Amino acid sequence: xxxxxxxxxxxxxxxxxxxxxxxxxxxxxxxxxxxxxxxxxxxxxxxxxxxxxxxxxxxxxxxxxxxxxxxxxxxxxxxxxxxxxxxxxxxxxxxxxxxxxxxxxxxxxxxxxxxxxxxxxxxxxxxxxxxxxxxxxxxxxxxxxxxxxxxxxxxxxxxxxxxxxxxxxxxxxxxxxxxxxxxxxxxxxxxxxxxxxxxxxxxxxxxxxxxxxxxxxxxxxxxxxxxxxxxxxxxxxxxxxxxxxxxxxxxxxxxxxxxxxxxxxxxxxxxxxxxxxxxxxxxxxxxxxxxxxxxxxxxxxxxxxxxxxxxxxxxxxxxxxxxxxxxxxxxxxxxxxxxxxxxxxxxxxxxxxxxxxxxxxxxxxxxxxxxxxxxxxxxxxxxxxxxxxxxxxxxxxxxxxxxxxxxxxxxxxxxxxxxxxxxx
RNA sequence: GGAGAAAUGGCAGAGCGGUCGAAUGCGGCGGUCUUGAAAACCGUUGAGCUCGCGAGGGCUCCGGGGGUUCGAAUCCCUCUUUCUCCGCCA
Numbered sequence: 001x002x003x004x005x006x007x008x009x010x011x012x013x014x015x016x017x018x019x020x021x022x023x024x025x026x027x028x029x030x031x032x033x034x035x036x037x038x039x040x041x042x043x044x045x046x047x048x049x050x051x052x053x054x055x056x057x058x059x060x061x062x063x064x065x066x067x068x069x070x071x072x073x074x075x076x077x078x079x080x081x082x083x084x085x086x087x088x089x090x091x092x093x094x095x096x097x098x099x100x101x102x103x104x105x106x107x108x109x110x111x112x113x114x115x116x117x118x119x120x121x122x123x124x125x126x127x128x129x130x131x132x133x134x135x136x137x138x139x140x141x142x143x144x145x146x147x148x149x150x151x152x153x154x155x156x157x158x159x160x161x162x163x164x165x166x167x168x169x170x171x172x173x174x175x176x177x178x179x180x181x182x183x184x185x186x187x188x189x190x191x192x193x194x195x196x197x198x199x200x201x202x203x204x205x206x207x208x209x210x211x212x213x214x215x216x217x218x219x220x221x222x223x224x225x226x227x228x229x230x231x232x233x234x235x236x237x238x239x240x241x242x243x244x245x246x247x248x249x250x251x252x253x254x255x256x257x258x259x260x261x262x263x264x265x266x267x268x269x270x271x272x273x274x275x276x277x278x279x280x281x282x283x284x285x286x287x288x289x290x291x292x293x294x295x296x297x298x299x300x301x302x303x304x305x306x307x308x309x310x311x312x313x314x315x316x317x318x319x320x321x322x323x324x325x326x327x328x329x330x331x332x333x334x335x336x337x338x339x340x341x342x343x344x345x346x347x348x349x350x351x352x353x354x355x356x357x358x359x360x361x362x363x364x365x366x367x368x369x370x371x372x373x374x375x376x377x378x379x380x381x382x383x384x385x386x387x388x389x390x391x392x393x394x395x396x397x398x399x400x401x402x403x404x405x406x407x408x409x410x411x412x413x414x415x416x417x418x419x420x421x422x423x424x
Numbered sequence: 425g426g427a428g429a430a431a432u433g434g435c436a437g438a439g440c441g442g443u444c445g446a447a448u449g450c451g452g453c454g455g456u457c458u459u460g461a462a463a464a465c466c467g468u469u470g471a472g473c474u475c476g477c478g479a480g481g482g483c484u485c486c487g488g489g490g491g492u493u494c495g496a497a498u499c500c501c502u503c504u505u506u507c508u509c510c511g512c513c514a
Contacts, residue, residue: 043474050483
């Protein structure tokens with residue numbers, strides 16, 4: 001959610017910048033400013049009336065103290081009219097505020113100045129490509145290999161739940177657990193504090209990170225309790241800092257969390273979502289940082305370099321994309337996507353998305369900090385990234401490391417798996 | 425799950441329905457004193473919104489939400505959390 005201050009003060013710049021995201025904001029902004037004007041007017045009127053009422057109440061108090069009961073009773077008459085008016089303005093204010101709140105969330109975050117214009121994923125910029133694409137003698141896609149080696153079972157998952165809920169078995173389960181431990185240990189080494197959050201969140205949390213109200217259909221909803229299954233650990237982790245005022249000494253804030261993630265993915269099933277490419281439940285290790293505004297872009301670079309280091313250690317071919325205005329999410333100001341090359345599918349698979357949200361999330365969250373020697377608080381910046389999402393990494397490892405003898409375990413994972421190869 | 429008690433500023437802890445945004449102590453910050461520090465003393469010390477060029481003013485916030493009242497930290501309802509006791513349980 002953009003701040004009203006910014007909308008009012010930098011209207012023209014804002015309209016121009018949002019065109020990068022292919023968003024025509026002018027009409028909406030005019031409407032917001034008009035509503036905000038009304039809001040201020042009603043607020044002021046209500047406050048003034050309230051001040052009058054407060055004065056009268058004090059007067060009555062004093063009269064009672066002086067035992068002037070008659071006069072006190074008379075003075076009470078004066079409040080009747082004022083109270084009525086206050087109620088009127090309260091109603092007006094509530095209406096205008098709820099309308100304002102419902103439309104201000106329609107404005108997307110402003111893209112960073114380096115975000116390229118563009119309509120689709122085709123227009124993203126490849127920032128870097130590295131790692132060798134393996135020259136495979138056999139080239140089976142992972143959905144065949146997992147059956148052959150009996151390490152992941154989709155049919156069983158369908159029996160238990162439904163499509164998109166695979167069952168990981170034996171060495172498949174262990175490989176996945178090895179990856180999780182590897183990712184968590186790596187993050188810990190560079191200063192991330194591990195968190196195990198709830199996997200179910202309430203409405204306030206969903207609103208805080210922007211899943212609600214607009215992306216409601218993406219999450220599984222538990223109607224009886226009005227809770228949501230998390231689509232990513234970003235939701236509980238970032239909400240840890242909802243309504244918090246940080247001190248200078250609290251920075252940097254770096255959290256890492258492993259969690260299962262649940263996504264309904266309604267309507268997004270198609271030809272390229274076979275096997276592990278898209279699931280309703282999957283595992284992910286997520287990194288989150290809360291930063292001071294002046295640092296947030298260097299923090300983003302740091303996070304980008306960290307994610308890259310994981311892919312280098314796993315010896316997977318990867319590329320880094322800077323998302324264009326058309327592909328970047330509603331909430332992000334700048335996003336880097338990481339893709340690994342899945343050698344049998346011969347496709348790039350997105351395995352991480354690292355973003356700076358600037359103060360778009362923190363404005364909703366009311367996450368502020370107090371700069372040293374300043375009285376006023378300011379909104380902090382929030383950033384997050386996958387480090388990494390498991391299924392597509394699994395897919396890429398299974399495909400890229402396949403040999404005649406079996407699926408070779410990447411070197412860095414062997415201490416975690418306790419085996420070097422998955423055989424039939 | 426049952427019974428009881430509680431929730432107040434960074435922390436501890438007062439607060440008969442009426443000059444209470446809140447005593448007091450600790451902590452923090454500024455100052456006096458000191459070569460420096462400590463001690464002592466004095467002052468200061470929450471947030472949000474808003475009006476004003478500014479000085480300064482107004483409104484709201486005592487776990488969350490609602491209510492009673494001219495007036496609520498204080499009374500009522502409700503939810504949440506914590507503690508004590510009992511029961512149950514991985």
